[in-house]
Amino acid sequence: MDILPIVERIGEAPSNALFGLITGVVFGVAAQKSRFCLRAATVEFARRMLDSSVAVWLLCFSTALVWVQGASLLGLMRPEDARMMAVTGSWSGAIIGGLIFGAGMVLARGCSGRLLVLAATGNLRSVVSGMIFAVVAQMSLHGWLAPTRDWLARLWMxxxxxxxxxxxxLNLPDWGGLALGVVCAVLALLIARKAELGAKRLVFGSGVGFAVALGWVLTYNLSQVAFDPITVTSATFTGPSANTLMFFLIPDPVLEFDIGLVPGVVIGAFAASYLSREFRWQGFEGEAMMRRSMTGAVLMGFGGMLAGGCAIGAGVTGGxxxxxxxxxxxxxxxxGAIVTDALVDQRKGQPATV
Structure with missing residues (x-):
């Protein structure tokens, strides 16, 4: 992939932000049209239903595996150069943060990526929850919650x-990841057929996984031609949400992939919803739902930062x-999501779609 002409024309940092914007637009369009949401998939699974949301999530996950592992085999990217692979990880952070994030996305009625997409379609509940998520993520990264996050993360590294x-x-061959992706894709298509899922939603569901692969390939290739160090990364929303928030609050902000990613998702999701006449203003459904959504956003902000990524960042991009x-x-x-749904929503008789 020859990206050198772009870099020479607009510079390294703007190119990085541009690649984030492109990745975000593709993700936003695909996620909005496919209604991709890990929360919805986990709730269906918790209620012993293998329906459309499970099929879309599994198709996205398998598509990301196939595209990313295929790109790796072709030399278009190297997983070992990715930042999340090249730095020390936290087992304790992944466990505790993952459980907290899972509980939070059920309470907030959507993971962080889904909230961003919904916010772009006129959902004011998601706008409020998304802002709280970004603030708490920033507090967990550099603010009051950072010492607690750091202590929990260092328990088991x-x-x-x-x-x-x-x-x-696991001593698997280089093509092992690609093979697993194909198996998951076949399973996703079988579930989709049982759920009578339309081809259009399947195509857009696979587009979410493609966006993840696109981000990996673009940032890797940029890192190969850039003079300054470039982080090899892709779609994730915990750190980028916090970074985008600070971009507009501090003097002399730096352009990077994250700064293009979040606005790109908003642009893509808004365009997709507006052109299909699905954009409409929505608010909270009462005080109780407002408290619940805000609590969920707080849990996701801290849990996602502790886990090293959100449902997209860890769940699909890192996976x-x-x-x-x-x-x-x-x-x-x-x-975390399955247990929370069982203890909170199923006990109250809430339907899976809520």
Missing amino acids: TGGGTNVNLLTA SIFVGTAWVALICMWI
Whole structure:
């Protein structure tokens, strides 16, 4: 992939932000049209329903595996160069943070990525929850909650100064990740067929996974031609939400992938909803729901930062390159969401769609 002409024309930092914007637009359009949401998938699973939300999530996850692992085999990216693989990971952070994030996304009625997409379609509940999520994420990164996050994360760390590559740890062949992606894709299509899911939603669901692969490939190739160090990363919303918030609050902000990603998602989701006439203003459904959503946003902000990523960042982006702590965080997000749905919503007789 020859991106040098772009870099030479507009510069390294603007190119990084541009690639984030492109990744975000693709993600926003695909997520809005497919109604991609880990929270919805976990609730369906908790109620022993393998329906459309499970199919869309699994298709997104499998598509990310196939595209990312395929790109790795073709030399278009190197997972070991990704920041989340190259730095020390936290098993305790993944476990505790994943459980907290899973509980929070059920209470907030959507993961952080889903809230961002909904906010762009006129959902004011998601606007408020998303802002709280970003503020708490920033507090967990550099503010009052940072010491607590750091203490929990240091309880159990990965060894060797890097994270764990599960493919290497399990002695799997280089094509093992790609094979697993294909198996998951077949399973997703079987569930989609049973749920009578339309081809359009399946295509857009796979587009979410493609956006993750696109981000990896673009930032990796930029890192190969840039003079200054470039973080190899892709779609995630905990750190980027906090960074985007601070971008507009501090003097002399720095352009980077994160700064383009979040606005890109908003632009993509808004355009998709507006052109399909699905944009409409929505508010809170009462005081109790407002308290619940705000509580969920707080839990997601802290939990996502502790876990090393949100439902997208750890669950799909980190999972697609087989980062050990990302897979643990994803599993714990499912567990936290399933338990919270059982204790809160199912006990009150709330339907799965709420």
